[in-house]
Amino acid sequence: MEEAIWFRETFEAVRTEVKKAIVGQADIVEGVLVGLAASGHVLLEGMPGLGKTLLVKSLSQALSLDFRRIQFTPDMMPADVTGTNVLNEMRAFEFRKGPIFANLVLADEINRATPKTQSAMLEAMQERGVTVGGHRYELAEPFLVMATQNPIEQEGTYPLPEAQLDRFFFKLIVPYPTKADLAEVVGRTTGESVVEPKAVAHATDVIRMRALVRQVPVAHNVLDYGLSLVVATHPEGEGSSPTAQRYCRYGSSPRGAQSLITAGKVYALLNGRFNVSKGDLKQAAKAVLRHRILLNFEAEADGMTPDKILDEIFTFVDSNDRDPIKV
C-alpha cells in the first residue's frame, strides 16, 4: 500500500513541477507522464508553438533525465538518429551515438523524415536499442520518445504508416490553450522571472514506477471490458461495433489491448486504487486507440474523426455491459 502511495506522490510531484513550466494542457501532461510510467512512447499531434518541446524539456528537468531533441527533415538519414561508426585518430572505427541515446527524446515533426529514417527511429523505439555495423547498442533506461507531428502542412511529409503508429503507446492531441491559459503563458514568458522545474525524481524512480504498475491486478470482468473495447474497433468479427463496421478499415492491434490495460493500471494507481476499473480503461482508451484505427472513405466523407468513432464504440460497449444481477 505504501508503494502505491509513493507512486502517486512521485507522479504528483513530477506533474506539479512540469506544470510550473507548462500552462494548462493538464491532460497532455498527464498523458505523457502515464506513458512514461507505462514504458510507452507518446505521439503528440498539434499545431506548432503549443509547448510540446517545453513539455519534454520540463519533464526531463523534473525527472533529472537526459533530454535530446531531433528535428526531423526530409534529408535526414537514419545514422543521424541512431549514430554511426566514424574513423578516429587511431584509424579505428568508433561508434558515435546519435541523439536517440537519451532518456527522453523529442522527435519533432517525425512525419517530415523519410520512411527510411522514420523506420530506424521506430525500430529503436521498439527494440530499445540500435544495431550499427553489426553491433547492438542498448538505449538508456528509462527511455521515452515523444514524437510530434503537425496536422497541417501535409505537403512534403511522409505520414507514419499504421504499423509504425501502432508502436506509440499514446497519441495525444494537443489543443489550443484557453484564453486564460494563454494569458498565463504570455505573462510567464514575457516577464522577468523564468520558472524552471526542479528535479523531484530520478531515472530509478521511473523504473520503480514501471515495475509497480505491472503488479496492479485486473479482474476478469474488467479485462473483458477492455478487450471488448478493442474488439469493438474491428470492422468485422465477433464483438465488432456497428460504427467500426461502417467507418473503420482496420481496427486496433493486440498491442492496443496491451497498452490499454497497462495504461489502465497507471490510472488505477493515480486514482488511489489497487485495482483497474472500467473507468480507468475508458480514461485511457482514446489516447490508446485513436491512432490504431484506420478510417475508410465513408468516415472521411461523413466527417467522422477517430475520437467521434471511439465515443460511439464506447456507447456500444457500455450498452452490452449490463448488470449481471437483473433485479
Place this chain on the structure above:
Amino acid sequence: MSEITRRLSPFSRRVRLVRAWRGIAIGASVGALSAVVWSALDLAGVAYTEARYLVALVTAGALLGALVGIFRQVPTNSLAQSIDRRARLEDRLSSASDQGLDAGSFGEALHEDADQRMTGLKPNLVYPIKVDRWHGGAVALSAVAAAIFLLGNTPFLMGADARKTREELKKEGEAVKRIERENLETPEAKKDMSEAEKKLADELRKFQHDLEKARMSKEESMQRANELAKKEQDLLKQTAKETQKNLNTAKEAMDQMKKAALEKAGLQNMDPEQAQASPEEQKEAEQRLETAKAQAAALQMQLDALNKKLADPKLTPEEKKALEEQKKSLEKQLSDAKDSIAKAKKDLEAMALSKEAADIMRRMKNDPLYKELQEMAKKMAQDADAASKDPRQQISDEERKAMQAEFKKLLEQLKDDAALKEYMKEMLEAMKHGASMGRMKKMCLGLSALVPIPGNGSPGNGVMMQDIGKVNHSQKALPGEGSTTTSVITGAKRETVAPQAYVEIKAPTTIGTRSAVPYVKVLPSYRKKAEAALDHQEIPKDQEKRVKEYFESLGH
C-alpha cells in the same frame, strides 16, 4: 470463506428477495396474460373457465416466479460486479472477489480496500424493492382478464330475459355437473372408463360448461341434452352387449377350467364337484389287486406243474388229453386273473389322478383371483339380467356361434395351470370393463331426467311434445335421489303406428331428481302456455285437439 464472500452473503439474500419480488410480478404477468387469453376464449365460447381458475392461474404464475427468484443461484462474481456498479465501487469488489489475497503485492491492499468500501453499505439500499413495469403489467393484465371474464359472466350486463334464461340454464348446468361428479369423477370411474365413455364424458362436460355459461338458448340446450342422452343410451346398449358377452365367456370359461382340470386328471366323465374317490374305494381297489395277484401266482404254479406232467412220455393219450383240457382251463383262469390285476391297477391309478384333480380344483377355489372372478361374475349377472330385459340387447345366434368357436380354442389353451391363471386374470379385466355398464346406466338415467328422450319411431329433431297421450307413472325415482319421478308417456304417433316411449320430467326441469315442484302447482301455468300456443297458432292444426285433450286429462 474469504472476508469478501462472507460480506457478500447478506447481499446475496437480498438479491434473492428482490428477485422473488420481481419473479412474482413476472410470473403473475405471464399468468395474467394466459388468463386474458383464456377468458377471451371463454367469452368467444371456445373454452370454459371460472373465476377461480383465472385467479389460480395468476397465483400459480406468481408463486412459480417467486420460487424461481428465490432458488436461482447468485454467483459471487456476478454479485460483486453488480454491487460495484450499483454502489459505484469502481470494480473494487469484483477485483477482490476475482483476485485472491495472495494476488501480487496488491492482493491484501485490494481486499482491505474493498472491505473498507463495503462497510456501511446496506443491502436494502443497493437492492431496493421497487415496483417496476412487470408489476404494472401484472396488475393491468389481471384487470383486463377480469374485465373480459366479467363481460361474459356478469348478469348485470344482461337484459332481464337473458338473465332469467341464464339462471335457468345455470341451474341445469349445476345439475349436469352433479351427474358428472357422481358418475364420472369417482376414482373407480376414472380408472375403468373406456375410450367411448371418456369421449362421452368430455361431451357431457362441455355441455355442462356451455350450460353454465348460458351459451345457448333453452331450446338448444334441450336439443343437446337430448342428443347426449341418445348417445348415452347407445353406449349403454353397447356396453350391455359387451357385458353379456363377457358374462357368458366368463361362465363358460369357469366351466371349462373345471373340465380342463379333470381332463388333465384323466377323469373326463367325472362330475367336477365329486372328482375325488373315497378311501374305502381306494382300499377295495388295492385288495382287489392283491387278490388278483395271489390268484395269478397260484394259477401260474399250477400251470407250470401241469406242463411238467405233460412232458412225461409215459402218459397215455387219454391222460394227455385230460391234462391238456385242464391246462386250457388254467390258462383261461390265469388270463382272467391278469385282467383283474390290470383293472385294479388302472382303478388305483385313476384314483391317484382324481386326487390330483381335486387338488387342482381346491387350489383354484382358494385362489383370490378365482374368488374375485366369481364375485364379479355375480355382479355382472345382475347387471346383465337388467340389460337383457331390453329385447334389443339380446345376443344373436351368429354371435353365440362365434363365442362357441372361441371357447373351443380356449379349451386347448387351458390345459396348463399357468394358462389357467393367466386366463382368469384376463377375464377379470374384461369383467371390470363390463362393470362400467352400471355407471353408464346411472348417467343415462340422470340425463333422461333432464330431457325427454325419443324412443323408436319418434319424430325426432327435438320435437318432443307432439306425441302425447296417456300418462304412465310406471317409473320410480332412483333410490336416494329425491322425490321427482319420471313418467313414460305413450301415445299414438302422428303418421306412423309404431308405439312410442318418452321419458319426461315434470316441469320445472330438475336434474338428478333431487327436488321437484308438486305436479298440481305447475300444471295451471303449463296449461296457460299451451293455450297461448294454441291461440298463437304455434301448434299444428291437426295436433291442436290432442294438446287440449292432454291438458284436460291432466286436470282430471
